[in-house]
Amino acid sequence: xxxxxxxxxxxxxxxxxxxxxxxxxxxxxxxxxxxxxxxxxxxxxxxxxxxxxxxxxxxxxxxxxxxxxxxxxxxxxxxxxxxxxxxxxxxxxxxxxxxxxxxxxxxxxxxxxxxxxxxxxxxxxxxxxxxxxxxxxxxxxxxxxxxxxxxxxxxxxxxxxxxxxxxxxxxxxxxxxxxxxxxxxxxxxxxxxxxxxxxxxxxxxxxxxxxxxxxxxxxxxxxxxxxxxxxxxxxxxxxxxxxxxxxxxxxxxxxxxxxxx
Amino acid sequence: xxxxxxxxxxxxxxxxxxxxxxxxxxxxxxxxxxxxxxxxxxxxxxxxxxxxxxxxxxxxxxxxxxxxxxxxxxxxxxxxxxxxxxxxxxxxxxxxxxxxxxxxxxxxxxxxxxxxxxxxxxxxxxxxxxxxxxxxxxxxxxxxxxxxxxxxxxxxxxxxxxxxxxxxxxxxxxxxxxxxxxxxxxxxxxxxxxxxxxxxxxxxxxxxxxxxxxxxxxxxxxxxxxxxxxxxxxxxxxxxxxxxxxxxxxxxxxxxx
Numbered sequence: 001x002x003x004x005x006x007x008x009x010x011x012x013x014x015x016x017x018x019x020x021x022x023x024x025x026x027x028x029x030x031x032x033x034x035x036x037x038x039x040x041x042x043x044x045x046x047x048x049x050x051x052x053x054x055x056x057x058x059x060x061x062x063x064x065x066x067x068x069x070x071x072x073x074x075x076x077x078x079x080x081x082x083x084x085x086x087x088x089x090x091x092x093x094x095x096x097x098x099x100x101x102x103x104x105x106x107x108x109x110x111x112x113x114x115x116x117x118x119x120x121x122x123x124x125x126x127x128x129x130x131x132x133x134x135x136x137x138x139x140x141x142x143x144x145x146x147x148x149x150x151x152x153x154x155x156x157x158x159x160x161x162x163x164x165x166x167x168x169x170x171x172x173x174x175x176x177x178x179x180x181x182x183x184x185x186x187x188x189x190x191x192x193x194x195x196x197x198x199x200x201x202x203x204x205x206x207x208x209x210x211x212x213x214x215x216x217x218x219x220x221x222x223x224x225x226x227x228x229x230x231x232x233x234x235x236x237x238x239x240x241x242x243x244x245x246x247x248x249x250x251x252x253x254x255x256x257x258x259x260x261x
Numbered sequence: 262x263x264x265x266x267x268x269x270x271x272x273x274x275x276x277x278x279x280x281x282x283x284x285x286x287x288x289x290x291x292x293x294x295x296x297x298x299x300x301x302x303x304x305x306x307x308x309x310x311x312x313x314x315x316x317x318x319x320x321x322x323x324x325x326x327x328x329x330x331x332x333x334x335x336x337x338x339x340x341x342x343x344x345x346x347x348x349x350x351x352x353x354x355x356x357x358x359x360x361x362x363x364x365x366x367x368x369x370x371x372x373x374x375x376x377x378x379x380x381x382x383x384x385x386x387x388x389x390x391x392x393x394x395x396x397x398x399x400x401x402x403x404x405x406x407x408x409x410x411x412x413x414x415x416x417x418x419x420x421x422x423x424x425x426x427x428x429x430x431x432x433x434x435x436x437x438x439x440x441x442x443x444x445x446x447x448x449x450x451x452x453x454x455x456x457x458x459x460x461x462x463x464x465x466x467x468x469x470x471x472x473x474x475x476x477x478x479x480x481x482x483x484x485x486x487x488x489x490x491x492x493x494x495x496x497x498x499x500x501x502x503x504x505x506x507x508x509x510x511x512x513x514x515x516x517x518x
Contacts, residue, residue: 026426029433037436042300044446049304166285173288176296186303 003099011103035065035119060184062120070112074154078161112147138220146207149234155241162248206230268355272363294325294375318383325375333368334418335427369411398474406467409491416498463490
């Protein structure tokens with residue numbers, strides 16, 4: 001029961017604190033306007049170069065932008081606590097680490113999916129991209145799985161945050177890597193082989209491909225392989241991230257570096 | 262006047278040193294524009310001539326310059342707030358505008374790392390020839406644009422005094438300025454109503470000047486326009502700063518973190 005309470009209430013409280021939600025307006029510039037302008041920038045570069053259609057960039061960037069809430073939120077589960085001098089209290093508490101950290105991941109997955117879906121809708125409206133009504137439900141499912149996978153990746157970043165102090169730079173670098181490698185803006189078949197090989201092992205890549213196919217008329221069954229790969233990668237990242245958090249926690253205790261990293 | 266200039270100089274030197282001491286900040290300044298340069302190189306590959314690819318490298322560097330100016334100015338104020346020294350800066354006799362001007366100029370100057378990084382990246386990995394049409398004009402246009410970006414950044418940084426969620430405002434201003442200043446997208450491709458907005462922003466003309474110096478053209482007129490608009494944004498920044506300062510004092514919200 002205590003673990004469930006930590007999982008749900010602890011996760012929700014941490015999520016609210018993440019944004020300093022004294023005023024919810026702060027959500028708008030970061031997670032509504034930000035992704036819209038990312039879509040517009042790359043869609044217009046796409047129009048200049050003729051490399052792909054607006055639909056390609058709207059879907060790619062909307063899903064890729066889920067990495068901002070997912071990566072930054074999970075990384076801040078450690079960095080935010082350190083900044084507020086509460087990280088040590090959490091790590092000495094007897095509460096199980098699974099409910100603490102996975103509880104924080106749950107609202108992040110939901111929020112990441114919402115941000116991506118909203119970006120998709122707004123980007124589509126501004127650029128006049130049409131998606132058939134029948135594709136909306138499978139598209140929503142693909143977005144949810146992508147946000148799950150990205151949050152799992154965020155847990156790895158959170159683990160690294162126990163060792164690295166500059167977590168914002170870390171999250172920005174990962175965001176940049178995902179922007180290049182996931183095929184959000186550059187078709188994977190135009191990347192060098194070594195890069196497209198790496199792409200297959202990153203979150204979001206399969207989600208973007210699945211979403212593009214669904215938007216072009218494929219059914220959920222047609223893209224089930226891609227969605228399964230995305231979900232499997234997400235689970236693997238989450239397990240790896242949780243292991244990394246435990247490992248880094250042990251090292252931080254040994255080196256007395258919890259507060260300083 | 263000389264006292265105010267001394268404050269600007271001290272603030273500039275302090276923030277320049279503080280920024281360059283942080284290896285994470287330098288890494289951010291170098292890596293972020295490289296990401297955008299890499300994407301642009303891949304997107305333009307096959308469709309761009311030799312002159313255009315040089316411009317892509319320069320444009321991505323300027324994108325980094327703008328990000329650094331914006332994030333640097335915003336976070337400098339936020340750090341003062343976290344350290345509890347923002348009120349001291351406001352209450353001390355030198356004008357706060359002089360301190361903020363030094364911060365904005367220092368952060369935009371450190372952004373030059375971005376420009377060097379993308380030019381090197383393009384040359385080393387994408388075989389971009391480092392050939393500039395007018396090297397002397399380029400050497401003039403870059404610092405002039407840095408100055409224009411710094412003064413425009415100061416105007417935006419004034420809003421950071423009023424709001425504690427600096428990072429959100431940084432996100433708000435980053436992509437739109439990249440887009441409407443015509444760095445990687447010709448302004449003629451954007452909706453007609455965007456162009457007059459772009460013309461009112463000093464860095465747009467500075468970027469046009471760098472473009473002309475890089476690819477061939479006459480940067481003189483563009484530099485003059487950039488200078489006039491930079492001074493205008495400085496004047497507007499001073500007015501905004503005074504207003505936001507009064508508002509923050511009245512609300513007693515300066516120290517809220």
